Amino acid sequence: MAVTLSTLTERRNLWPWLLLAPLAVYLALFFLVPLAEVAIMSVTEPRPGLANYEKVLTGSLYRKVFLNTFATAALVTVCCLLVGYPLAYLMNATTQRRAMMILLLITMSFWTSFLVRTYAWMVLLGNNGPVIWLLETIGFEDPPGILFTRFSSTLAMVHILAPYMIMNIYSVMQKIDRSLIRSAESMGAYGLSLFRHVYLPLTAPGIANGSVLVFVICLGFYVTPVLLGSPREQMAAGLIGHQIEEFLAFGLGSAMAIVLLVVTLIVLAIYSRRFGLDKLYG
Amino acid sequence: MNPYLQLSGVNKTFGDFTALDRIDLDIEQGEFVTFLGPSGSGKTTTLMIIAGFEDATRGAITIGGHSLAGLAPQERNIGIVFQNYALFPHKTAAENVYFPLQMRGVKKAAGLAKAEEMLDLVGLKGFAHRYPKELSGGQQQRVALARALVFEPDLLLLDEPLGALDKNLREQMQIEIKRIQKRLGVTTIFVTHDQTEAMSMSDRIVVFSDGNIEQAGAPLDIYHRPSTRFVADFIGESNLLDAVVTDAEARVAECPALGSVVFGAEGQPPVVDGQEVALLIRPEHLKLSRDPKEGRMNAKMVIDTIVNYGDNALVIGHRGDTQIRVRVPGADVVILKEGEECHFSWTEDAAFVLDR
Numbered sequence: 001m002a003v004t005l006s007t008l009t010e011r012r013n014l015w016p017w018l019l020l021a022p023l024a025v026y027l028a029l030f031f032l033v034p035l036a037e038v039a040i041m042s043v044t045e046p047r048p049g050l051a052n053y054e055k056v057l058t059g060s061l062y063r064k065v066f067l068n069t070f071a072t073a074a075l076v077t078v079c080c081l082l083v084g085y086p087l088a089y090l091m092n093a094t095t096q097r098r099a100m101m102i103l104l105l106i107t108m109s110f111w112t113s114f115l116v117r118t119y120a121w122m123v124l125l126g127n128n129g130p131v132i133w134l135l136e137t138i139g140f141e142d143p144p145g146i147l148f149t150r151f152s153s154t155l156a157m158v159h160i161l162a163p164y165m166i167m168n169i170y171s172v173m174q175k176i177d178r179s180l181i182r183s184a185e186s187m188g189a190y191g192l193s194l195f196r197h198v199y200l201p202l203t204a205p206g207i208a209n210g211s212v213l214v215f216v217i218c219l220g221f222y223v224t225p226v227l228l229g230s231p232r233e234q235m236a237a238g239l240i241g242h243q244i245e246e247f248l249a250f251g252l253g254s255a256m257a258i259v260l261l262v263v264t265l266i267v268l269a270i271y272s273r274r275f276g277l278d279k280l281y282g
Numbered sequence: 283m284n285p286y287l288q289l290s291g292v293n294k295t296f297g298d299f300t301a302l303d304r305i306d307l308d309i310e311q312g313e314f315v316t317f318l319g320p321s322g323s324g325k326t327t328t329l330m331i332i333a334g335f336e337d338a339t340r341g342a343i344t345i346g347g348h349s350l351a352g353l354a355p356q357e358r359n360i361g362i363v364f365q366n367y368a369l370f371p372h373k374t375a376a377e378n379v380y381f382p383l384q385m386r387g388v389k390k391a392a393g394l395a396k397a398e399e400m401l402d403l404v405g406l407k408g409f410a411h412r413y414p415k416e417l418s419g420g421q422q423q424r425v426a427l428a429r430a431l432v433f434e435p436d437l438l439l440l441d442e443p444l445g446a447l448d449k450n451l452r453e454q455m456q457i458e459i460k461r462i463q464k465r466l467g468v469t470t471i472f473v474t475h476d477q478t479e480a481m482s483m484s485d486r487i488v489v490f491s492d493g494n495i496e497q498a499g500a501p502l503d504i505y506h507r508p509s510t511r512f513v514a515d516f517i518g519e520s521n522l523l524d525a526v527v528t529d530a531e532a533r534v535a536e537c538p539a540l541g542s543v544v545f546g547a548e549g550q551p552p553v554v555d556g557q558e559v560a561l562l563i564r565p566e567h568l569k570l571s572r573d574p575k576e577g578r579m580n581a582k583m584v585i586d587t588i589v590n591y592g593d594n595a596l597v598i599g600h601r602g603d604t605q606i607r608v609r610v611p612g613a614d615v616v617i618l619k620e621g622e623e624c625h626f627s628w629t630e631d632a633a634f635v636l637d638r
C-alpha cells in the first residue's frame with residue numbers, strides 16, 4: 001500500500017517535468033548550445049585569451065555604446081510608463097466593451113510584422129512623409145530631419161513596447177479591490193492625494209513588472225534602432241551585428257553579447273531582490 | 283428633539299430593479315443600530331447611500347439636521363469598516379490608522395502618536411509596525427476599526443465586519459466592538475445577517491426584507507412582539523400556527539392544530555372577531571412532559587427528531603400535520619425518545635397573535 005502510494009505521488013511529480021521536456025530539449029539545442037558556443041568564441045577568437053573582453057570593457061567606443069544602450073532603454077521605459085499608465089487607467093475606468101476596444105487597438109501592432117511596422121515608421125517620418133509635410137504646412141521652414149535620429153528610434157520602440165507596460169499595469173489595476181478606494185474616500189482622500197497615497201502604491205507592482213520587462217527587452221533591441229536610429233548613436237545589439245557582419249570579428253562580437261547578457265541578468269537579479277513587490281502585497 | 287440620523291423615503295432603483303423601496307428610519311445619537319435581513323434585502327445598499335457611494339433615487343438623509351445631499355463621501359465624516367477590512371497593504375497598522383488624520387492635515391508625529399493610542403484602545407498594543415499581511419484576521423479587523431474611529435466620525439458604519447471570523451473570535455469581537463462603541467459614544471450602524479449577533483449587540487434592530495424595513499425595535503421587543511410573520515420566522519425559532527379569532531374580547535382563537543387557544547401575551551396588535559391570524563409560540567415557552575401539566579394549556583405530540591446542542595436541545599415533533607418545535611434544557615433530553623408520544627404545555631401569556 002505504502003509503495004503504491006509513494007509511486008503514485010512520484011509519478012504525479014514527474015508529470016510536469018515530462019510535459020516540460022520538449023521545451024527543455026528545444027531550449028537546450030537551440031538556445032543553450034549556441035549560447036555556449038558564443039561564450040567559447042568570445043575567449044578563443046581570433047586567438048585564445050581575454051583580449052576581447054579587455055577591448056569591450058576598456059575601449060571608449062564600446063563604453064559609449066553601452067551607456068547609450070542603457071540611456072535609450074531607460075528613456076523608452078519612462079516614455080512607455082508615461083503613455084501606458086494613463087491608458088491602462090482609462091481601460092480600467094471605462095466599460096468592459098470599451099476596454100476591449102482599446103486593448104484591440106493597442107495589440108493591433110502585434111499582428112503586423114516587426115519589419116513592416118518599422119518600415120511604416122520610415123515612411124511616416126521620412127523626408128517626403130506626412131509628418132514633415134505637416135510641419136511644413138503649419139509654418140516650419142526647412143524642418144529638421146526626424147528619421148534616423150534618437151527621436152525616431154525611441155518613438156518606434158515605445159510604440160512596440162508600450163503594450164507590455166500597459167498589460168502589466170492594467171492587470172494589476174483590475175485586481176484592485178474597490179472597497180480599498182472607497183474606504184480611502186470615506187477617510188477624506190481626494191483626487192491627487194488618493195492617487196499618491198493609495199492608487200499609485202497599489203499599482204506599483206504593475207509599474208515595476210512592466211518597467212523591467214520593457215527595459216530588458218529594450219536593452220537587446222536590434223532592428224528598430226539600426227533601421228530608424230542615428231548611426232552615431234548605436235545600441236549594443238546593433239554594434240554586435242555590425243562587428244560580425246562587417247568586420248567578421250566573431251570573438252569581439254561574442255564578448256559584447258556576453259557582457260550585454262550579464263548586465264541584463266544583473267538588472268533582473270537586482271529587481272527580484274530589491275523590488276520583489278509581489279511578496280509585500282502577498 | 284429631532285433624531286440624529288434621519289432617512290426619509292429613501293428609494294433606490296438599479297435600472298428597473300427596485301433595491302430599496304421606501305426606507306424611513308430615525309436613529310438617535312449614540313445609538314447602536316443593527317441592520318438585519320436576508321441576502322439581497324438592501325442592507326449594504328442603504329449603507330452605501332448613507333456613506334455617499336450610491337445616490338438615492340428618491341428621498342433624503344440628514345445627520346444632525348444637516349442634509350447630506352450633494353456631499354461627497356469625503357465630506358461626510360463617516361467611518362466605515364468593510365467586510366474584507368480594506369486595509370492598505372503597503373502601509374503598516376499605524377500608517378493605516380494615521381491615514382484619515384493625514385488626509386485631514388495632521389502632522390506625521392502627532393498623527394502616528396494618535397494612531398498608536400487608538401491601536402491601544404482596540405487591543406493592538408505593540409502591533410503598530412506590522413503590515414496587514416502580518417496580522418491575523420481578527421487583528422486586521424481591529425486595525426480597520428481603529429482606522430474608522432480615529433478621526434472621530436459623526437457616524438460609524440460596519441458592513442458584516444465579523445463575517446470572515448470563526449465563532450470564538452466572532453464572539454470576542456462582538457464584545458470588543460460593543461465596548462469600544464460605548465466608550466466613544468459613536469452612533470453606529472452594524473450590518474449582519476446573523477440574528478444572535480444582532481440580538482446581543484444592538485440597542486435597536488432594523489429588520490430588512492425586499493428593500494423595505496419590516497420592523498424596527500429593541501431586540502427583545504422584536505423577539506417577543508414581531509409585527510409580521512416574516513420577522514417572527516427570521517428572528518429566533520418559532521411555532522407559527524394558523525388560527526381564526528373567535529372572541530376578540532376574551533382573546534380566544536380557534537386553531538386547527540391546538541383547538542381553542544387564549545392569546546394572552548403583552549403588546550399584541552388589536553384583532554376583531556373572525557380575523558385570520560398567525561399564532562406565535564416560541565419553542566422555549568413550550569414544556570414537554572409525560573402527563574398533562576396542571577395550570578397550563580396542554581396538547582399531545584409525537585417526537586420525530588431531537589437535535590442536541592449540549593446545554594439545550596431542540597425537539598421537533600408533529601401533531602397531526604403541524605410541526606411543533608420545543609426547546610428543552612439539556613438535562614431533560616435523556617428521558618426523551620424519538621417516536622414517543624408526549625404532552626407539551628404552555629401558558630396563556632406565551633401565545634402571541636400577528637397578522638397572517
Ligand SMILES: Nc1ncnc2c1ncn2[C@@H]1O[C@H](COP(=O)(O)OP(=O)(O)OP(=O)(O)O)[C@@H](O)[C@H]1O
Nearest residue numbers: 296299301319320321322323324325326327328475
Ligand atoms: N450596482 C448594482 N446594480 C444592480 N443591482 C444591484 C447593485 N447593487 C446592489 N444591487 C441589488 O440590490 C439588492 C440589494 O443588494 P444589497 O447589496 O443591498 O443586499 P444586502 O442586504 O447587503 O445583501 P447581503 O446580505 O448579501 O450583503 C440585491 O438584489 C442586489 O442584487
Ligand SMILES: [Mg+2]
Nearest residue numbers: 325326327441
Ligand atoms: Mg451586503
